[in-house]
Amino acid sequence: MKDTTEGAGTPGVPALSFDPAVALAEERAKVEAALAALYAGFTPTDGLGFGKRIGDGTHVAVERIVDVGKQEVLLEKLRAIGEAEEELAAGTYGLCRECGEPIPLERLEVRPYATRCVRHA
Numbered sequence: 653m654k655d656t657t658e659g660a661g662t663p664g665v666p667a668l669s670f671d672p673a674v675a676l677a678e679e680r681a682k683v684e685a686a687l688a689a690l691y692a693g694f695t696p697t698d699g700l701g702f703g704k705r706i707g708d709g710t711h712v713a714v715e716r717i718v719d720v721g722k723q724e725v726l727l728e729k730l731r732a733i734g735e736a737e738e739e740l741a742a743g744t745y746g747l748c749r750e751c752g753e754p755i756p757l758e759r760l761e762v763r764p765y766a767t768r769c770v771r772h773a
């Protein structure tokens with residue numbers, strides 16, 4: 653693949669077509685909103701519906717497992733965003749943590765919080 657370094661910026665760090673600080677802040681806001689929605693759905697004081705109908709127990713249990721999975725994914729994403737923000741501050745944003753190779757721009761555009769190249773993801 654051809655590298656389109658435009659001579660600007662730190663050598664090795666890919667030239668970005670977007671502002672990673674803004675992209676990360678947007679991602680963080682999205683994840684936090686999703687987490688808030690997830691927690692809102694968990695409200696234990698709700699009291700309505702839950703466990704009222706016989707046979708609903710399994711359904712609710714399964715739903716909770718799915719929610720916990722979702723929560724883990726979101727928390728993991730939040731952690732990745734934090735890492736990417738650290739790297740941004742350190743000037744190593746866009747470089748793979750494993751091999752130090754620049755992460756392809758297309759990958760960063762899709763997930764600005766990527767801290768590893770495709771090979772080491």
Ligand SMILES: [Zn+2]
Nearest residue numbers: 748751769772
């Ligand atoms: Zn790598």
